[in-house]
Amino acid sequence: MSVRTRYAPSPTGEPHLGNIRTAFFDWLLARHYGGQFILRIEDTDQARYVESGVGAQMDALRWLGLQWDEGPDVGGPHEPYVQSERLPLYHSHADRLLEEDKAYRCYCSPERLDQVRKEQQARKEPPRYDRHCRDLSSEERRAQEAAGITPVVRFKTPPAGETQTQDVLRGEVTFRNETLDDFVLLKSDGFPTYHLASIVDDHLMDITHVLRGEEWFRNETLDDFVLLKSDGFPTYHLASIVDDHLMDITHVLRGEEWLSSLPRHVLLYGAFGWEPPVFAHLSTILGPDRAKLSKRHGAHAALEYREQGYLPDAVVNFLALLGWSLDDHTEIIDRATLVKHFDLDRVLPNPAVFNADKLLWMNGVYIRALPPEELADQALPFLERDLGRPLDRALLLRIVPLVQERIKLLSEITAMADFFFTGDNMAYDIETLLGKKYGGQPRLAADALGGVIAAIESVEPWTHDGLEAAVRPLADEIGAKAGDLFGLARVAITGKTTAPPLFETMEVLGRERTLARLRQAAERLEAAGQR
RNA sequence: GCCCCCGUCGUCUAGGGGACCAGGACGCCACCCUUUCAAGGUGGAGAUCGCGGGUUCGAAUCCCGCCGGGGGCACCA
Numbered sequence: 001m002s003v004r005t006r007y008a009p010s011p012t013g014e015p016h017l018g019n020i021r022t023a024f025f026d027w028l029l030a031r032h033y034g035g036q037f038i039l040r041i042e043d044t045d046q047a048r049y050v051e052s053g054v055g056a057q058m059d060a061l062r063w064l065g066l067q068w069d070e071g072p073d074v075g076g077p078h079e080p081y082v083q084s085e086r087l088p089l090y091h092s093h094a095d096r097l098l099e100e101d102k103a104y105r106c107y108c109s110p111e112r113l114d115q116v117r118k119e120q121q122a123r124k125e126p127p128r129y130d131r132h133c134r135d136l137s138s139e140e141r142r143a144q145e146a147a148g149i150t151p152v153v154r155f156k157t158p159p160a161g162e163t164q165t166q167d168v169l170r171g172e173v174t175f176r177n178e179t180l181d182d183f184v185l186l187k188s189d190g191f192p193t194y195h196l197a198s199i200v201d202d203h204l205m206d207i208t209h210v211l212r213g214e215e216w217f218r219n220e221t222l223d224d225f226v227l228l229k230s231d232g233f234p235t236y237h238l239a240s241i242v243d244d245h246l247m248d249i250t251h252v253l254r255g256e257e258w259l260s261s262l263p264r265h266v267l268l269y270g271a272f273g274w275e276p277p278v279f280a281h282l283s284t285i286l287g288p289d290r291a292k293l294s295k296r297h298g299a300h301a302a303l304e305y306r307e308q309g310y311l312p313d314a315v316v317n318f319l320a321l322l323g324w325s326l327d328d329h330t331e332i333i334d335r336a337t338l339v340k341h342f343d344l345d346r347v348l349p350n351p352a353v354f355n356a357d358k359l360l361w362m363n364g365v366y367i368r369a370l371p372p373e374e375l376a377d378q379a380l381p382f383l384e385r386d387l388g389r390p391l392d393r394a395l396l397l398r399i400v401p402l403v404q405e406r407i408k409l410l411s412e413i414t415a416m417a418d419f420f421f422t423g424d425n426m427a428y429d430i431e432t433l434l435g436k437k438y439g440g441q442p443r444l445a446a447d448a449l450g451g452v453i454a455a456i457e458s459v460e461p462w463t464h465d466g467l468e469a470a471v472r473p474l475a476d477e478i479g480a481k482a483g484d485l486f487g488l489a490r491v492a493i494t495g496k497t498t499a500p501p502l503f504e505t506m507e508v509l510g511r512e513r514t515l516a517r518l519r520q521a522a523e524r525l526e527a528a529g530q531r
Numbered sequence: 532g533c534c535c536c537c538g539u540c541g542u543c544u545a546g547g548g549g550a551c552c553a554g555g556a557c558g559c560c561a562c563c564c565u566u567u568c569a570a571g572g573u574g575g576a577g578a579u580c581g582c583g584g585g586u587u588c589g590a591a592u593c594c595c596g597c598c599g600g601g602g603g604c605a606c607c608a
Binding site for chain 1: 607
């Protein structure tokens with residue numbers, strides 16, 4: 001059977017980066033093995049249902065290029081892919097467990113459950129269902145039914161013994177043969193080594209499963225959990241197991257917070273007589289304070305990264321490196337390479353702190369690698385959004401080479417290049433124009449700018465090389481440092497002290513607009529000099 | 532309180548008995564380049580591999596204990 005993974009969000013809000021990383025790993029695994037990636041909506045909690053939730057999940061996946069092969073919108077052989085539309089399925093499966101005495105109906109009120117829990121906590125006992133309804137007589141049950149109480153269905157957890165489970169990230173280690181040597185089987189004192197002895201004994205004693213580093217849970221730490229709620233909806237435990245089985249899911253990747261529920265799920269698979277899939281519980285992503293990533297750590301809803309000007313490829317590359325690595329030195333990895341090399345054997349079980357600085361750096365790398373036309377297409381919407389009107393793409397295309405290696409976010413295009421699109425009536429204050437060098441000497445600055453104007457007025461052709469050749473010697477003539485003179489002109493032309501290279505900027509801006517801005521600056525300096 | 536997971540530079544990580552007085556990346560510092568800002572180049576600081584025992588000729592790597600961090604203990608997922 002081919003590898004089938006699933007991303008199964010519940011539509012309770014916006015997906016954040018942690019969810020998306022899980023989805024991405026699911027996607028990667030499926031693509032790596034040429035299998036299927038399934039999107040399944042787990043909307044079994046009516047109280048927390050958010051209308052826009054499903055759309056937000058799909059938007060985020062689409063933005064990052066994680067296309068699913070089966071799902072609510074595209075369909076597939078296991079329809080429907082929304083759990084609220086699969087209710088009869090869960091009921092029939094719960095009925096089956098009921099008939100086989102592997103589950104029972106529970107009539108306890110939320111108030112009683114609450115009460116029991118409080119008492120247990122007061123006695124410093126683990127809060128767990130007390131199995132009150134596990135062995136009700138048929139008369140007692142009839143009485144409850146007669147009173148109109150809708151029961152829940154609970155799983156009959158074995159009260160003792162152990163349940164063994166396996167998680168690939170924690171429970172299994174694979175070795176490459178080239179790392180092994182010719183190891184000893186029999187020692188010189190005649191005793192076997194562990195390698196020999198364990199293999200021989202395991203075989204002779206008919207050991208069928210050797211699990212090292214497996215998680216095991218004592219059943220007495222588990223309680224009789226709910227399968228079907230009184231509103232007729234299944235709990236996650238029931239719904240996810242039934243669906244994963246029916247949809248032939250082979251690998252379940254999910255957040256670490258599910259690890260504690262794993263024995264329940266394994267027990268359930270056992271009760272149904274089904275083969276469980278491979279489980280991998282992905283570690284949590286932490287904020288800078290080492291607490292689970294959340295809203296108060298800033299923007300972590302996946303789609304907010306789109307608004308800020310991150311590139312999907314950069315985000316996906318960064319996410320891949322959160323708990324997985326290709327080797328000991330590769331950081332920039334394109335999608336195809338990711339798909340080619342990704343596997344669970346290099347996924348780490350330990351939690352990772354989200355390093356926003358590194359994501360920003362990586363986004364800069366991807367921006368610089370973009371073909372200029374594409375960067376123009378990507379950046380245009382940001383510029384138009386910030387300036388509030390449609391802009392000339394042809395002009396932007398000429399600007400892109402000047403800003404490409406200066407921005408790390410698409411949104412930074414505005415601060416870097418807005419002056420190309422504004423009128424020539426510049427809004428800077430005179431102090432900024434004068435800067436440190438010409439502070440208090442507006443006349444001197446005015447003369448310097450006058451020199452620049454005279455030098456470039458009739459330059460032919462109007463290219464950055466020609467402009468520089470005309471202006472640079474001027475600095476010497478008037479006894480100024482080139483940098484100081486250029487700085488003055490920079491503010492006059494861009495309104496900023498930080499901007500793209502001066503002569504390239506002049507070239508793109510054109511003779512007329514450049515001279516207009518320089519003349520305006522000179523006039524303002526003259527006026528300041530009069531006072 | 533009980534159960535489970537995790538523990539290598541500030542952060543992401545490589546490593547899985549000798550090649551490690553621990554390699555790469557982000558960030559930080561310095562220098563170079565330079566008209567500002569970036570980008571780029573070179574170099575540097577930064578980890579007694581959480582701590583303590585043990586096994587071994589040899590431990591970041593194997594074992595035990597401890598400590599620390601995280602997660603779970605719902606008619607939520």
